[in-house]
Amino acid sequence: MAAKTDILDSFSAKSYFRTFGRRDIFTCLSLALFLLALDETLDYYANLDWMGEHQNIVLGVSGLILMVVNHIFYSLEHKRSNNFVGRIIHDCVLLIVFMLVSKTIGLLKGGTLNFGVEDVASSISTLIQIITLSVCLELVVAGFRRILNLLRWQVF
């Protein structure tokens, strides 16, 4: 029965929302700002030979690392690991915060505030895309976590 409970716990969001607060949002905010700063820096140095060809790869890998760091911060602050669904929701929060901060900075630079959504249908579509992306990324992170557990190095 304990194993079945563990599996059911993995797909429950109760524990996540029970402890959800400003700390988690601030974590996502700081990491989103860091990722944007990294993107800005990579763009600034795009004229470097190796950078031009690998900029997107560096940014992608950095994003993945920051998602892991997000979970590490959660684990340190809440003194427990997040479950699978909780990690997906936490990833979604990070992505949404990243998108909001990115658009805000774009607006401050003189651009327009445009999320690329025109109606309810496109809004739902965007939300589904974010969730799908989170699930895919979380599967990668989950695999990485499994490897760390096997190495007895559970950091989140």
Next chain:
Amino acid sequence: MASLLKPKLGISVFSITILILIPLLESNFNAPVTIKRWSKLTWDDFQGFVQPLSKYEAVIASSVYLEYDSVHKRFHAYAGQNNIRSWAKRSRPDQDYELNHEQYHFNITELHARRLNHYIAENPGGSPYLYNLRHGSINIDLRKMQREYDSETDHSLIFDRQRRWEYRIDSLLVLDSGWVTDHFSGGKAFFPAKPKLVKGTFENGTMHRGHRLSKYDMTLALYAYQNRNIDPALFGVNWPDIYANNAMKVKSVVSDTLEYGLKTLIIAEDTINYTDYSLWVYNDAYLYKAQARFPNNMGDTTGYAQIARSFINSFRIVDTDDYWIAKLESSDSPILLSTVSNRDENEKEQDTEYCMHVGPPSQPGFYRGPFYRDDGAMFLACDYIVHPDSLHYQDVMLLNKDWYSHTPTPHGQIYFVPAKNIPKQKFDIKFGYILLEDSVKDCYEFYHEKIEITRKIHVSSNTEL
């Protein structure tokens, strides 16, 4: 619960600092931006803030811009350089050379702007979406070429490859207008920039005309030689002596007699560290030399050799008779026909216009011909000879007693004899000029060349002069 507030605050403050600082550096603290359209660059066009920790001496920011021309009601692409995004360090030991490298980045952008304009011209009336789509794909090609340029030249550090790229970009920018034809000899070659015309006469009487370009640390030249008294076919036998007399060591000789009686590529080195590629060709009328010369003491010379071979391979001989015929037919300059007779010193002057002294031939200039139109009319094109201290008064051809006088032109003269006036047997013609300074004398001096002609063409119709 562990409080990670300080680390998160630190990350946030650091990130915000970067997000504020980098745009300020990119805009050089909000300096005014100027987009310069494609033209020659100077260091004043590099007003950006020098990128920290960068190993480069200078960076140019250039893009293809697409705009709508409301006057002509069409889209138009142009290459623009952003002065604030382009920067240069103060310490630049090889200023012209590095500026030249950045200029060619700009030239590559211009090349892609022209490609987009070409696409727009081939697809008129297209939608903005279509042109923007093409603009996007051209930008991808542009970035790729810019990276290749920097990678292969190692940001201008590899000289021969830098020059090879310059030759390549110039060639792509000039396209068909780079073909230079010497209409007298028919020699033709591709020059990526406008060459200088050189001509003259050597001490042994050999006349020469040439187009010469000094660029890319190289000299690219196409020469044609004419001397009726020397058999150019002998060159094929005498070339070792010719090169030895010019202190050049021959490295390679490749001959090909399929197309012409003489066609030899000689690669030689001189004593001042230059390698010379010379293609010699003789076609029974002129001796041609397509030459590429480059330094061989600046490291790898592969790039220079590639330019040399590319230039040499562009050489060909074309028939320019139709060019001269068309030129005369479109000219409204009159040709005056008179007759001449021998002057007896003891007789009183009769009804004559002026007196002419016909001395021995003096090889007045490079010429082509004679050649014939379909109706049998004869043409002969002769280069203008600059005479010290005087201009030409008249350009003249003398055939038996027929005196054809033409208005002098600085681009050469086309002598014309209608078919009915051409003798059927072997004859000779004298062609040349009278100087303005002689017009005040009792007798003009006729500076001329004399050639014998054995006519081979059957006249099919007569044409009035």
